[in-house]
Amino acid sequence: MGSPDGFCEYQMRLFVAGTERNSVMALNHITNICHTHLQGNYTLEIIDVFENHAAAMAENILLAPTLVIDTPFRETIVGNLDNERLILTALGIR
Amino acid sequence: MNPAKPTYRDLEKQLAHAHKLLQAIEQGQIDVIVGDDRHMQLLGLKQTIDMLRENERNFRALADANLIGIGFGDSSGNITYINDEMLRMTGYSRADILAGRINWETCLAPEKRPEEGNWSERLVNQEVISVREWAFLRPDGGRTPVLGAASRITSPDGLHVIIALDLTRMRQAETLTWKSNQRLRMAANSLDIGIFEWNLTKDTAFWENDQMYRIFGRSRKLPPLRYSDFLEQAVDFRDKNAFARAFSNAQQPGNGFAFTCRIHRPDKSAVSWVEITGKFYQNDSDLSLCMIGIAKDISAQKQHEQTIEEINDLLEQRVRDRTAKIQKQTERMRELANKLGQVEQKERNRLAAILHDHIQPLVVGARMHLWDIYRKNDLDAIHVTAHKIEGILEESLAEMRSLTVDLSPAAILNDGLAGGANWLVTYMKKKFDFTLKSRIDDIIDPISENTCFLIFQCTKELLFNVVKHSGEKQAGLSIERTKDQKIKIIVSDNGNGFDPDAFVETQDYTTSLGLFSIEERLKDIGGRLKIASAPGQGTTVTLTAPAEKSDEASPTVEPGYNRRAEDPPVIQVRNSKDSIGILIVDDHKLLREGLVGLLEMEPDITVLGEAADADTAIALAQTLEPDVVIMDVNLGKTSGMDATRQILFKKPHIKVIALSMHYDKKTINAMYHAGASVFLNKTVPSDELIAKMRDCLSGG
Numbered sequence: 003m004g005s006p007d008g009f010c011e012y013q014m015r016l017f018v019a020g021t022e023r024n025s026v027m028a029l030n031h032i033t034n035i036c037h038t039h040l041q042g043n044y045t046l047e048i049i050d051v052f053e054n055h056a057a058a059m060a061e062n063i064l065l066a067p068t069l070v071i072d073t074p075f076r077e078t079i080v081g082n083l084d085n086e087r088l089i090l091t092a093l094g095i096r
Numbered sequence: 097m098n099p100a101k102p103t104y105r106d107l108e109k110q111l112a113h114a115h116k117l118l119q120a121i122e123q124g125q126i127d128v129i130v131g132d133d134r135h136m137q138l139l140g141l142k143q144t145i146d147m148l149r150e151n152e153r154n155f156r157a158l159a160d161a162n163l164i165g166i167g168f169g170d171s172s173g174n175i176t177y178i179n180d181e182m183l184r185m186t187g188y189s190r191a192d193i194l195a196g197r198i199n200w201e202t203c204l205a206p207e208k209r210p211e212e213g214n215w216s217e218r219l220v221n222q223e224v225i226s227v228r229e230w231a232f233l234r235p236d237g238g239r240t241p242v243l244g245a246a247s248r249i250t251s252p253d254g255l256h257v258i259i260a261l262d263l264t265r266m267r268q269a270e271t272l273t274w275k276s277n278q279r280l281r282m283a284a285n286s287l288d289i290g291i292f293e294w295n296l297t298k299d300t301a302f303w304e305n306d307q308m309y310r311i312f313g314r315s316r317k318l319p320p321l322r323y324s325d326f327l328e329q330a331v332d333f334r335d336k337n338a339f340a341r342a343f344s345n346a347q348q349p350g351n352g353f354a355f356t357c358r359i360h361r362p363d364k365s366a367v368s369w370v371e372i373t374g375k376f377y378q379n380d381s382d383l384s385l386c387m388i389g390i391a392k393d394i395s396a397q398k399q400h401e402q403t404i405e406e407i408n409d410l411l412e413q414r415v416r417d418r419t420a421k422i423q424k425q426t427e428r429m430r431e432l433a434n435k436l437g438q439v440e441q442k443e444r445n446r447l448a449a450i451l452h453d454h455i456q457p458l459v460v461g462a463r464m465h466l467w468d469i470y471r472k473n474d475l476d477a478i479h480v481t482a483h484k485i486e487g488i489l490e491e492s493l494a495e496m497r498s499l500t501v502d503l504s505p506a507a508i509l510n511d512g513l514a515g516g517a518n519w520l521v522t523y524m525k526k527k528f529d530f531t532l533k534s535r536i537d538d539i540i541d542p543i544s545e546n547t548c549f550l551i552f553q554c555t556k557e558l559l560f561n562v563v564k565h566s567g568e569k570q571a572g573l574s575i576e577r578t579k580d581q582k583i584k585i586i587v588s589d590n591g592n593g594f595d596p597d598a599f600v601e602t603q604d605y606t607t608s609l610g611l612f613s614i615e616e617r618l619k620d621i622g623g624r625l626k627i628a629s630a631p632g633q634g635t636t637v638t639l640t641a642p643a644e645k646s647d648e649a650s651p652t653v654e655p656g657y658n659r660r661a662e663d664p665p666v667i668q669v670r671n672s673k674d675s676i677g678i679l680i681v682d683d684h685k686l687l688r689e690g691l692v693g694l695l696e697m698e699p700d701i702t703v704l705g706e707a708a709d710a711d712t713a714i715a716l717a718q719t720l721e722p723d724v725v726i727m728d729v730n731l732g733k734t735s736g737m738d739a740t741r742q743i744l745f746k747k748p749h750i751k752v753i754a755l756s757m758h759y760d761k762k763t764i765n766a767m768y769h770a771g772a773s774v775f776l777n778k779t780v781p782s783d784e785l786i787a788k789m790r791d792c793l794s795g796g
Contacts, residue, residue, distance in 0.1 A: 017130070018127075019127035019128040019130075020127075022127030022128065023127065024124075024125050024126060024127045025127050051128065051130045052128075055130055058130045059130065063130055064117065064129055064130055065117055065120065065121070065126045065128070065129055065130065066126070066127050066128045066129075066130055067125075067126075067127060078113070079116075080116055080117050080120040080125070080126070081116075081119075081120035081123065081125035081126065082125040084125075
């Protein structure tokens with residue numbers, strides 16, 4: 003998911019817990035935000051902690067869902083991502 | 097190497113992060129906590145909780161649907177949840193339940209408590225109380241029957257669930273069904289028919305009511321007879337095969353069973369007749385072949401039918417006998433009619449012979465003497481010839497009187513049946529030298545004319561039969577009037593006797609009118625004839641006839657026979673006070689005219705008047721005051737005797753001279769007893785009549 007030319011201004015990883023309710027909500031919310039505000043200039047990696055919990059542990063992720071923004075600023079947001087303003091702030095858009 | 101000591105800024109960031117994590121957790125935005133195994137355990141727990149929640153939702157939906165009563169309780173017996181249906185069944189309010197005032201044990205009816213009580217203990221010791229019937233005791237004292245079960249949910253805290261299904265409607269339906277069955281059973285027991293059901297497949301029988309046992313004479317303690325036993329033990333051997341055939345035919349589709357047979361009861365009492373009807377059907381539950389039907393004891397009906405049959409046979413026999421008798425009687429009647437015709441012709445011939453041989457020659461002789469008178473001038477010779485004529489006429493009168501008596505005795509006309517009976521006594525003695533010992537009731541008269549003559553004729557014929565057949569010279573004759581106003585005549589003799597039945601069969605009606613004739617004639621007027629006789633033991637014949645009293649429609653025979661009314665009497669004025677005044681009373685006009693002509697030749701005699709009946713005579717005697725009344729004896733309703741008595745009662749100085757054709761002693765005595773001065777026969781010579789008249793006026 004993300005820009006086709008390989009360089010993206012926004013790089014993100016979303017740690018989800020299968021198809022749990024909050025995880026699904028979080029995926030929906032970040033997808034909407036990317037589509038609305040990032041115009042394809044982004045990468046979003048989805049990591050299911052049930053399948054790859056080692057990655058979560060390596061990143062010191064304790065709760066799912068959790069969004070980790072790598073660029074432009076390192077930021078971690080926990081929960082179902084229903085606070086759009088908070089996410090846009092973290093992305094530096096607002 | 098020791099990790100670097102976190103700065104305040106680091107701590108502040110970590111705190112903020114932790115705060116965010118807590119906030120997310122508090123807000124329920126976290127699905128899992130990621131760790132070595134913990135997040136997997138949490139995942140399993142969550143899935144379990146979700147399943148429980150879904151189950152709970154389903155259970156709640158079930159409870160809220162209120163199809164069945166659902167409640168929860170804890171180990172203390174308190175009710176922790178109850179749905180509306182269960183609440184309705186208990187009859188309490190939700191507030192009562194939730195306040196802990198009511199628990200399951202108080203909800204149960206007392207009669208159920210010993211069994212179902214102490215729920216907590218039971219549920220601790222066993223997980224399930226299986227389905228059974230309970231009854232909730234409602235606050236109003238009523239019961240709600242339920243089908244309930246209970247189950248422990250968690251152990252050992254004793255949380256349990258109770259499920260109950262309201263049986264009220266089912267119980268009501270059962271009660272109605274039971275009552276209906278009871279009524280049906282009572283009705284079945286009150287019927288006079290037995291009701292049964294045979295299961296042929298299982299060879300079992302059900303006798304549904306008492307009457308079935310009564311009909312077959314079996315106690316209810318004994319099992320009802322199965323088909324095979326029934327056929328062997330109960331059905332009479334004469335009907336067994338036919339019964340089996342009919343039973344077999346009835347098993348064909350569409351056929352019914354109806355059979356009447358004789359049965360035997362275990363007590364060996366008389367054979368009874370039973371009518372059995374039924375219909376086969378297939379039992380829905382086990383597809384066995386059954387017959388349901390009724391049995392009826394028709395012994396009484398059969399008995400009646402047999403009685404009716406016997407009566408019919410008897411009646412038919414009687415009808416045949418009666419028809420044969422009627423045919424025989426018809427034949428006899430025909431013979432009788434022929435005989436009557438012959439007798440009538442014979443009687444005509446006899447009368448013609450008497451007229452021709454006896455009276456006609458006399459009259460011819462008299463006429464020839466009259467012609468002789470015309471030719472003679474000598475008065476003496478005329479007198480002689482006149483005397484001859486008178487003699488001839490007297491002889492003629494005697495013949496005619498004899499004939500009259502033979503046809504109809506004057507005694508009947510004068511004295512009714514009693515007179516006729518007395519005449520018969522005399523006649524039988526005179527004619528056949530046959531003695532009749534008579535006993536004649538004084539009060540047998542008056543009776544109707546027809547009856548009188550018929551009885552007289554029958555009695556006369558009976559007596560002729562006695563003279564002819566008995567071989568005796570005497571017989572008894574009894575005539576009486578019975579209390580029921582019938583005339584009863586008994587003619588008895590000690591002679592030869594006969595067999596009445598054989599006599600009736602063999603009697604030759606062509607030669608005699610016989611007893612049959614008498615019997616038939618008596619029947620015609622409502623009388624009857626009874627014969628008691630046996631060969632060598634004499635004969636007693638009893639003759640009974642209704643004695644009608646005198647009325648206008650039925651003329652009666654009394655002394656003084658009413659012959660006819662004629663012209664009104666002639667009344668003349670007396671010529672001289674010195675002459676003898678005469679009143680002539682006679683119902684024959686010619687006789688009156690002859691007497692008038694005879695008397696008026698006498699210069700000192702004046703005929704003052706004539707009367708044709710007694711009433712006129714009595715009236716004229718009052719007004720004309722004659723010296724002499726010449727009175728005919730037979731005048732009609734009021735006889736000459738009565739007229740004489742009444743005339744002399746008012747005018748005792750009048751002399752009455754009685755004239756009659758009948759010169760019997762009884763009549764003569766009766767007239768003298770009535771007051772007549774002289775009794776003369778109508779055949780008396782005219783000069784003697786005149787001489788007697790003068791004698792009685794002069795006191796001779």
